[in-house]
Amino acid sequence: MSAARAPLRSAPVTRNSSVTPALRADGETANIRANSETIRGKLRQMQFDDVILGRRSIRGYKPDPVPRALIEEIITLAMRAPSSMNSQPWNFYVVTGEPLDRIRAGNTERMVAGVPQSREFRIGQPFAGQHRDRQVGVAKQLFSAMGIARDDKDARQDWVLRGFRQFDAPVCVIVTYDRVLDGSDDTPFDCGAVANALVNAAWSRGLGAVINSQGIMQSPVVREHAGIADDQIIMKSIALGWPDDDFPANAVVSERKLVDEAAVFVGFET
Numbered sequence: 001m002s003a004a005r006a007p008l009r010s011a012p013v014t015r016n017s018s019v020t021p022a023l024r025a026d027g028e029t030a031n032i033r034a035n036s037e038t039i040r041g042k043l044r045q046m047q048f049d050d051v052i053l054g055r056r057s058i059r060g061y062k063p064d065p066v067p068r069a070l071i072e073e074i075i076t077l078a079m080r081a082p083s084s085m086n087s088q089p090w091n092f093y094v095v096t097g098e099p100l101d102r103i104r105a106g107n108t109e110r111m112v113a114g115v116p117q118s119r120e121f122r123i124g125q126p127f128a129g130q131h132r133d134r135q136v137g138v139a140k141q142l143f144s145a146m147g148i149a150r151d152d153k154d155a156r157q158d159w160v161l162r163g164f165r166q167f168d169a170p171v172c173v174i175v176t177y178d179r180v181l182d183g184s185d186d187t188p189f190d191c192g193a194v195a196n197a198l199v200n201a202a203w204s205r206g207l208g209a210v211i212n213s214q215g216i217m218q219s220p221v222v223r224e225h226a227g228i229a230d231d232q233i234i235m236k237s238i239a240l241g242w243p244d245d246d247f248p249a250n251a252v253v254s255e256r257k258l259v260d261e262a263a264v265f266v267g268f269e270t
Contacts, residue, residue, distance in 0.1 A: 047204075052200065054203065055199065055200055056250070056252065057210040057211075057252075057254070058241075058243045059167045059210055059247070059249050059250065060167065060244040060247025060250050061208065061247075062170075062241065062242040062243070064241070065170055066096075066170055066171050066207065066240065070205065070207075071171065074198060074201045074207070075092055075094075077201040078194050078195075078198035078201050079194060079197075080197065081190075081193040081196070082193055083193065084184075084187075087181070088190075089178050089181050089187045089191065090175060090190065090235075091175075091178070091232060092173055092174065093173070093174040093176065093226045093228055094171060094173050094174075095171070095172045095173075096170055096171045100171070100172050102221075102225040103215070103222055103226065104215075106218060106221035106225070107164050107215060107216070107218045107222070108161060108164040108165055110221065111164050111217055117218065118218060118219045118220065119213060119216065119234070120219050120234045120235075121188075121235050121236070137254075138252075138255075141252045141254065142159075142249050145248040145249045145251060146159070146249050160214075165215070166212070166214075166215035166237065166239045167210060167212070167239045169239035169241040170240075170242075171241055172237055172238070172239060172240070173198065173209075173237065174226055174234060174236075174238075175191055175234075175236045175237065176234050177232065177233055177235055178231060179232060179233050195211055195236060195238060199211060199238065206242070207240060207241065207243075208240075208243035209238050209239060209240045210239050211238050212236070212237055212238070213237070215239065219234050222234060222237075
């Protein structure tokens with residue numbers, strides 16, 4: 001919720017021979033500027049907090065197209081994300097229309113046929129322990145919202161297929177990085193930073209997004225139809241579009257750890 005900005009009013013000036021009008025005006029201007037900066041700072045904090053706390057992963061979209069100019073604006077903002085030594089290893093392939101339909105179809109057909117996935121970015125070990133528990137927890141939230149029963153295999157399979165189709169979003173942003181940086185410890189961190197900035201910038205402009213890997217499991221299909229250059233490695237994809245407010249899973253807000261569970265403070269008195 002936005003706070004209304006109160007008008008700034010300066011106090012009336014009492015003429016005094018010991019203080020020149022010019023100096024009085026300068027001091028008054030400085031106070032106004034200081035107050036204005038304070039108010040703007042609070043508004044910026046509120047707007048930032050609203051985006052961070054309000055954003056959630058969107059898995060149901062309206063079919064309406066997203067203007068290219070809006071996507072360019074979002075990417076421009078996202079690329080203000082920090083990167084190691086300002087290396088900016090990221091690139092974006094923004095796909096819509098028939099090329100995206102071909103990626104959806106090819107990715108889904110190959111996955112359903114049992115073709116082994118061919119993600120290009122290295123895949124780590126499957127989640128275990130508390131990390132697996134969180135993965136299962138959010139899946140339960142989503143299935144509950146969608147009314148998918150534990151023993152409803154068909155509905156669960158349909159949900160998996162939705163992921164292979166980039167959740168039927170009208171736009172897919174494929175995040176790649178320069179092949180010469182393959183193996184760098186910094187590059188995945190940098191790409192994560194820009195992806196986070198992108199989904200938050202999208203949310204601030206009324207768009208929804210979800211970072212995913214399901215839609216790029218079959219990299220040969222993605223490369224062919226997105227025209228990805230040989231010197232690029234596919235990292236992640238981001239489904240992007242106007243949220244469908246009637247899609248139940250879009251209301252799901254995943255849980256987060258408490259600060260005490262995640263942060264260790266050293267050297268503080270309290």
